[in-house]
Amino acid sequence: MDSQTLYDKLWQQHVVHTEEDGTSLIYIDRHLVHEVTSPQAFEGLHLAGRKPWRSDSMLAVPDHNVPTTTDGAGIDDPISRLQVTTLGQNCEHFGITEFGMSDPRQGIVHVIGPEQGATLPGMTIVCGDSHTSTHGAFGALAFGIGTSEVEHVMATQCLIQRKSKNMRVWIDGELRTGVTAKDVVLAVIGEIGTAGGTGYAMEFAGPVIEALSMESRMTICNMAIEAGARSGMIAADQTTIDYIKGRPGAPKGEMWEQAVNYWGDLHSDSDAVFDHEVRIDGSTISPQVTWGTSPEMVVDIDSNVPNPADIDDPVARDGVARALEYMGLEPGIEIRQIQPDLVFIGSCTNSRIEDLRQAADVVKGRKVAATIKQALVVPGSGLVKRQAEEEGLHQVFIDAGFEWRNPGCSMCLAMNADRLEPGERCASTSNRNFEGRQGQGGRTHLVSPAMAAAAAVAGHFTSPEDL
Amino acid sequence: MEAFTELNGIVAPMDRANVDTDAIIPKQFLKSIKRSGFGPNLFDEWRYLDQGEPGQDNAGRPLNTAFVLNLPRYQGASILLARENFGCGSSREHAPWALLDFGFRCIIAPSFADIFFNNCFKNAILPVVLNDKIVDDLFSRVAEVEGYALSINLPEQTITTPDGDHIDFDVEDFRKYCLINGLDDIGLTLEKSDAIKEYELRRKTEAPWLF
Numbered sequence: 197m198d199s200q201t202l203y204d205k206l207w208q209q210h211v212v213h214t215e216e217d218g219t220s221l222i223y224i225d226r227h228l229v230h231e232v233t234s235p236q237a238f239e240g241l242h243l244a245g246r247k248p249w250r251s252d253s254m255l256a257v258p259d260h261n262v263p264t265t266t267d268g269a270g271i272d273d274p275i276s277r278l279q280v281t282t283l284g285q286n287c288e289h290f291g292i293t294e295f296g297m298s299d300p301r302q303g304i305v306h307v308i309g310p311e312q313g314a315t316l317p318g319m320t321i322v323c324g325d326s327h328t329s330t331h332g333a334f335g336a337l338a339f340g341i342g343t344s345e346v347e348h349v350m351a352t353q354c355l356i357q358r359k360s361k362n363m364r365v366w367i368d369g370e371l372r373t374g375v376t377a378k379d380v381v382l383a384v385i386g387e388i389g390t391a392g393g394t395g396y397a398m399e400f401a402g403p404v405i406e407a408l409s410m411e412s413r414m415t416i417c418n419m420a421i422e423a424g425a426r427s428g429m430i431a432a433d434q435t436t437i438d439y440i441k442g443r444p445g446a447p448k449g450e451m452w453e454q455a456v457n458y459w460g461d462l463h464s465d466s467d468a469v470f471d472h473e474v475r476i477d478g479s480t481i482s483p484q485v486t487w488g489t490s491p492e493m494v495v496d497i498d499s500n501v502p503n504p505a506d507i508d509d510p511v512a513r514d515g516v517a518r519a520l521e522y523m524g525l526e527p528g529i530e531i532r533q534i535q536p537d538l539v540f541i542g543s544c545t546n547s548r549i550e551d552l553r554q555a556a557d558v559v560k561g562r563k564v565a566a567t568i569k570q571a572l573v574v575p576g577s578g579l580v581k582r583q584a585e586e587e588g589l590h591q592v593f594i595d596a597g598f599e600w601r602n603p604g605c606s607m608c609l610a611m612n613a614d615r616l617e618p619g620e621r622c623a624s625t626s627n628r629n630f631e632g633r634q635g636q637g638g639r640t641h642l643v644s645p646a647m648a649a650a651a652a653v654a655g656h657f658t659s660p661e662d663l
Numbered sequence: 664m665e666a667f668t669e670l671n672g673i674v675a676p677m678d679r680a681n682v683d684t685d686a687i688i689p690k691q692f693l694k695s696i697k698r699s700g701f702g703p704n705l706f707d708e709w710r711y712l713d714q715g716e717p718g719q720d721n722a723g724r725p726l727n728t729a730f731v732l733n734l735p736r737y738q739g740a741s742i743l744l745a746r747e748n749f750g751c752g753s754s755r756e757h758a759p760w761a762l763l764d765f766g767f768r769c770i771i772a773p774s775f776a777d778i779f780f781n782n783c784f785k786n787a788i789l790p791v792v793l794n795d796k797i798v799d800d801l802f803s804r805v806a807e808v809e810g811y812a813l814s815i816n817l818p819e820q821t822i823t824t825p826d827g828d829h830i831d832f833d834v835e836d837f838r839k840y841c842l843i844n845g846l847d848d849i850g851l852t853l854e855k856s857d858a859i860k861e862y863e864l865r866r867k868t869e870a871p872w873l874f
Contacts, residue, residue, distance in 0.1 A: 212855070212858050212859055212862045213855055213858050215837060217835065217836045217837060219835065219836075219837040221852060221855060221858070221859075223859070223862055223863075223866070225873050232693050232694075232755075233754070233755065233756070235696035236696065236697065236698045236756075239696070239698075244849070246849075249859075252874075260693075261694065273694070275694040275695070275717055275718065276694050278694075278696060279694050279695075279696055282696050316872070316873070318870065318873075319873065324754060324756075325753075325754055326752065326753050326754040326778060339778075340754035340778055341754060341778070341781075342754055342755070342756035342759075342778060342781065342782035342785060343698075343756040344756060344782065344785035344786070345781070345782075345785070347849065348848065348849050348852065351849045351852075351853070352849060352852040352853060352856075352859065353859060353863075354852055354855075354859060356837070356848055356851075356852065358835065390681055390748060390751055391681075391747060391748040391751070391774060391776070394748065394774060394775075394776060394777055395777065421752075421778075424748070424751070424776065424777070425777075426777045426778060447872035451871060451872050452872075454871070454872070455870070455872045458869075458870060490681050490683075511680060511746070514679075515679070515680055515681075518679070609685075609690050609753075610690060611690045611691070611693065611694065618714075628683075628685070628752060628753075630683045630685045630686065630752060631685070631686060631708065632685060632686070632689055632708045633685050633690075636689070636708055636714050
């Protein structure tokens with residue numbers, strides 16, 4: 197057999213039928229569901245008198261709208277509340293497992309999937325959410341879909357797709373101290389641009405990736421979509437297997453051995469050919485900070501924001517000028533001079549236990565700067581929160597002046613009450629710095645958890661080592 | 664789904680790259696549990712001067728009169744001319760719902776983000792990829808000629824300009840077929856139920872932990 201990429205293998209294993217023009221029917225193993233992109237799909241099922249093909253392939257959780265305050269008051273906004281209760285009603289009606297707001301396992305859908313072992317190597321995984329690429333970290337084919345496709349998967353367990361092209365991002369060498377997965381993926385996006393992966397399935401590989409923990413790999417794959425690729429993926433290896441073992445959804449007994457054996461082939465063959473390949477020397481990557489309104493507008497901590505006057509291409513120059521104006525930044529200023537008003541540590545990119553440990557390491561024994569109006573830590577799930585509390589991380593954050601919140605998507609996209617006011621500037625561990633993303637008129641700088649913590653303490657962007 | 668065969672419409676220009684779905688329909692409007700009614704909030708943050716909230720009466724809101732879709736010459740436009748990587752970011756299908764509700768049936772750009780591109784076809788919107796030079800020329804023509812309109816013929820895969828020039832475009836056969844016939848593809852897939860069940864039987868042997 198010809199040599200194959202990881203994506204080729206995952207694709208081939210899930211093809212149910214292929215038309216002459218290459219359009220294929222692909223089987224979906226796991227369907228994750230949240231409250232925002234599912235109500236219209238459930239409504240479609242009701243109207244057509246259909247029911248889910250396999251309710252047991254679905255796992256639902258409200259995350260986008262849920263409050264993160266710890267007073268137990270529930271959702272104030274009646275429209276948000278209706279969306280969350282609608283999810284509950286639909287799940288009950290169709291017999292779908294849901295971790296409701298009061299369930300200790302509730303959290304961000306892309307955090308709880310892996311945490312529960314609902315995400316397994318070799319699966320096809322979809323969710324009505326672009327950051328579904330996160331789950332590709334397990335050697336799975338995982339991608340975001342729209343609501344019509346959510347309904348299609350519910351009704352048929354399949355999707356109509358055409359095969360993407362193969363791209364590999366190879367990270368050589370070794371990361372320097374203080375450089376994290378978030379810096380790696382931001383550097384990749386800076387290199388190839390937000391459309392660099394459009395039309396591709398993007399595999400991350402190389403010595404740097406192999407050395408990363410599962411949580412760091414999730415951070416990388418999470419932001420594949422910010423590089424334009426619907427799916428990001430990393431080969432399954434011993435790190436993957438060790439992470440999964442013993443989780444509620446992991447295979448047990450004899451089936452575990454069988455699964456581990458099967459997962460052993462979930463990597464690109466050594467002579468597999470990619471349509472496009474990018475190589476980056478990991479040892480050259482520094483902590484990253486975005487300065488603009490697209491994740492590709494990113495530089496390292498020791499750099500300056502660009503000056504439109506230095507750019508020849510008129511469309512690019514206008515884009516930079518418009519971004520700087522929105523961000524309220526003088527052309528050419530040093531990144532270290534930029535002073536956030538708020539700090540947000542959370543989101544499906546960076547809200548897992550290792551993220552919180554990295555931030556707490558920086559914060560420990562220090563105080564949030566007086567100029568910071570609000571500093572939030574929002575754990576990715578109830579279980580992450582509990583783990584952090586067992587390790588005493590919450591106290592480190594609280595002592596420093598952070599607010600310790602309940603799990604949810606929170607200020608990553610500000611669908612709940614956590615949001616920026618117009619003109620406010622935030623150091624954020626989330627994934628998108630689009631205009632208005634964290635609140636209308638809000639200004640977002642994407643950074644790693646350690647960098648967000650350092651900015652909270654210093655009152656301006658800086659390397660944790662320089663504190 | 665409504666069928667799409669031919670369209671003759673005014674073209675509105677959206678002259679910026681990387682327009683994301685957060686800009687097309689901001690997050691607060693995603694709280695709706697319906698598919699319709701998003702048109703008045705299309706590009707809400709650029710279109711109005713105040714902060715929009717769901718359920719508001721949009722008629723009384725202060726307009727950003729400089730925003731392109733508020734200019735009198737583009738009223739009634741059904742074709743949106745855009746720059747590269749249009750529709751990037753969030754997978755929200757509320758973006759094509761808002762564009763459709765506003766009146767757009769076709770979007771022309773040098774490139775689209777994958778999820779958005781796919782979502783358009785599910786909602787009877789035709790996304791057309793044309794090369795940079797043609798898109799540049801169209802931006803110039805739209806700026807020069809008030810009421811500049813294009814005729815789009817999906818069965819023939821051609822766009823006809825007011826000068827009578829023809830521009831060919833590509834579209835995948837299956838997607839074209841579904842658009843022209845206004846087909847709900849769930850029904851088409853369910854015709855293959857037996858193949859899906861056979862696949863499941865095979866996989867239950869190969870990888871039983873998935874079931």
